Amino acid sequence: KAGVTQTPRYLIKTRGQQVTLSCSPISGHRSVSWYQQTPGQGLQFLFEYFSETQRNKGNFPGRFSGRQFSNSRSEMNVSTLELGDSALYLCASSLPSAYNEQFFGPGTRLTVL
Amino acid sequence: DQQVKQNSPSLSVQEGRISILNCDYTNSMFDYFLWYKKYPAEGPTFLISISSIKDKNEDGRFTVFLNKSAKHLSLHIVPSQPGDSAVYFCAATHNNYQLIWGAGTKLIIKP
Numbered sequence: 040k041a042g043v044t045q046t047p048r049y050l051i052k053t054r055g056q057q058v059t060l061s062c063s064p065i066s067g068h069r070s071v072s073w074y075q076q077t078p079g080q081g082l083q084f085l086f087e088y089f090s091e092t093q094r095n096k097g098n099f100p101g102r103f104s105g106r107q108f109s110n111s112r113s114e115m116n117v118s119t120l121e122l123g124d125s126a127l128y129l130c131a132s133s134l135p136s137a138y139n140e141q142f143f144g145p146g147t148r149l150t151v152l
Numbered sequence: 153d154q155q156v157k158q159n160s161p162s163l164s165v166q167e168g169r170i171s172i173l174n175c176d177y178t179n180s181m182f183d184y185f186l187w188y189k190k191y192p193a194e195g196p197t198f199l200i201s202i203s204s205i206k207d208k209n210e211d212g213r214f215t216v217f218l219n220k221s222a223k224h225l226s227l228h229i230v231p232s233q234p235g236d237s238a239v240y241f242c243a244a245t246h247n248n249y250q251l252i253w254g255a256g257t258k259l260i261i262k263p
Contacts, residue, residue: 074253080255081156081158081253081255081256082243082251083253084250084251084252084253087250129195129196130195140201141198142197143188145195
């Protein structure tokens, strides 16, 4: 069974630009969560989608948004990029009944210059 | 407010010895705890978990201990192997709601 895939793996943008990251979950997984990881901060929860609906949301500004498609693939968008948005963005998928045990993709490393 | 804390950013252990990684939490409502392991350039992978109704869970070389009164859990790895060198994250959840993560501890196994 293929794992969680994320594209692109690396991205360099400049301040003020916007970016879209993509995540394809494991087949059969309908829950997709997004996290931001920065050094020393652990994983900060952005949001979770289930059946095309945002089910949970973390404490991030409205510049961070996401969506999920009918095939469970998910995208995350960050508008008006700031230097502090430089981070590793991780996507995780899970079965609806096993939200606790999440399977992660390799992440997208975003650098904002 | 950090509800899950891993106070040691790094830990160095001799190969073959026991590695003990610690995690403290503040929310007494947490009912499920997990440990994940992360190698560079990869996403975290699930390692072991424990429900709040238990105080110990064992899986091969990995054992997680939960002390609810102290709001503390620990991960023991015995014996430690070079492939165990990674960053370990502790996470907690209540009622299957979102996972709350610690900042991680980098474990270095010395040959």
